[in-house]
Amino acid sequence: MANGNSATLTRRYNRTVVLDALRRHGSLSRIELARLSGLTPQGIRNIIEDLIDTGLVRETGRRRGLRGQPQIDIEINPGAGYCLGLHVASGLCHAIATDLAGNVLARPEARAFGGDHGQQLDALGAIARTVDAAAGGLPRLGTGVVVSRPLASRWSAAGGLADAQADFAKPFEALFASAPLVFENDANAAAMAEYTHGRAKGRGDFLYLFLGEGVGGAIVQGGVPMHGGRGNAGEFGHILIDPRGAPCHCGNRGCLHGYLALDGLRPLLPAGAMLAQDNLPQAWLDGAASALSRALVSLENIFDPQAIVLGGTAPAWLLHRLVETMGDPGPSVRSDVAEPGIEVSGLGQSCALIGAAALPLLALTSPDPATLMKEPSAETAAE
Numbered sequence: 001m002a003n004g005n006s007a008t009l010t011r012r013y014n015r016t017v018v019l020d021a022l023r024r025h026g027s028l029s030r031i032e033l034a035r036l037s038g039l040t041p042q043g044i045r046n047i048i049e050d051l052i053d054t055g056l057v058r059e060t061g062r063r064r065g066l067r068g069q070p071q072i073d074i075e076i077n078p079g080a081g082y083c084l085g086l087h088v089a090s091g092l093c094h095a096i097a098t099d100l101a102g103n104v105l106a107r108p109e110a111r112a113f114g115g116d117h118g119q120q121l122d123a124l125g126a127i128a129r130t131v132d133a134a135a136g137g138l139p140r141l142g143t144g145v146v147v148s149r150p151l152a153s154r155w156s157a158a159g160g161l162a163d164a165q166a167d168f169a170k171p172f173e174a175l176f177a178s179a180p181l182v183f184e185n186d187a188n189a190a191a192m193a194e195y196t197h198g199r200a201k202g203r204g205d206f207l208y209l210f211l212g213e214g215v216g217g218a219i220v221q222g223g224v225p226m227h228g229g230r231g232n233a234g235e236f237g238h239i240l241i242d243p244r245g246a247p248c249h250c251g252n253r254g255c256l257h258g259y260l261a262l263d264g265l266r267p268l269l270p271a272g273a274m275l276a277q278d279n280l281p282q283a284w285l286d287g288a289a290s291a292l293s294r295a296l297v298s299l300e301n302i303f304d305p306q307a308i309v310l311g312g313t314a315p316a317w318l319l320h321r322l323v324e325t326m327g328d329p330g331p332s333v334r335s336d337v338a339e340p341g342i343e344v345s346g347l348g349q350s351c352a353l354i355g356a357a358a359l360p361l362l363a364l365t366s367p368d369p370a371t372l373m374k375e376p377s378a379e380t381a382a383e
Helices: 007-025 030-037 040-052 117-135 161-174 188-198 256-260 262-268 282-303 316-326 348-365 376-382
Strands: 057-062 072-076 082-089 092-099 105-106 140-147 179-185 204-213 215-221 308-309
Touching: 007 030, 007 040, 007 072, 007 282, 030 040, 030 348, 040 057, 072 140, 082 117, 082 348, 092 348, 105 117, 117 140, 117 161, 140 161, 140 188, 140 215, 140 348, 161 179, 179 188, 179 348, 188 204, 188 215, 188 348, 204 316, 215 256, 256 262, 256 282, 262 282, 282 308, 282 316, 308 316, 316 376
Parallel strands: 082 140, 140 179, 204 308
Antiparallel strands: 057 072, 082 092, 092 105, 204 215
16 A cells, blocks of 8 residues: 655656646746646645756746737756667667657667667667767667567666566666666557647547557557556457457457468468568458458547557558558548547657667656555564
8 A cells, every 4th residue: 555645756746747838838937837736826836846957847038929928938848868768579678769859860770679688788789879969968868668568567777577578678687777667568669659649639539440460559648658457458459359360379369460460471472472462462452451340440449539640661652551441440430520430650660679769758747646655664564
């Protein structure tokens, strides 16, 4: 059971409230921050003074052309530091470093990521040195690590990992745990990339469909990806489309995965051919679009999202062809909404990597009421 809050925890929480407002709205005056946050003007002044001292925010000058005393705008300082994103997939560790505005500072060459922990540390160390040199002395404010598999729980460097996950995390903790270290699956990370930089920016409640070798997804509510009781929420690939369909590796039949996943499309291509626009089987496209349409109606009726975004590691042209072939998915609770039923991501096949770098930024700027509660001490827990 958690204990009550303290003044220190409250101050930390209020800082994230202010940073969240600035991330969402851009530059704001102290008066606007007080109105948006519900904090007192004096409280806002104290928080901004502290954030300016730490370099996280900066004043951008007075507004012109308004009556009365011109207000001074405040914004997050893009050069306050950098966020490191790492995506481990297919035996490689991909990396990207961005400033707090999302500008890319470094995109080092992917490194082989396998073997024992020593070899993994060597790969991560080489990435860290390359990024640090490109960042020009900026401090690392956090690291996001993304894996192409579901997680059994929401990972953090604080513990609570299953044995296999804890073993995987060790080299990352050894090098990067001095700043916030966040682990996530690729679909949730890609969704957070959309939330900070893409189609879902400004939309707190949306769904993300991740299409690649498999089919996954993310459920985002209030700007936070839902993980579920065991960390597997968003497994849209196992929505049942046809109970008499082909067997799925999950044990059911006719799952969405069997219609959309690239690992099922590749065997249908001419021998030795790479997937391209001119060799996409029309029968696969028609079946995939029909299955996607059925799944879309169900998802809209269950979640009533502000938006549904289709992305992943599949090529953008294939995502667009699917949506074009699908047409109108049919009536749902969102049928009267002017926005399209599904939007194709504009972030490309690196969406999960971009999301990896967004994870520490969101950890830094997103208010979490749980941070207001102190964890019980070992002595208290034993009573």
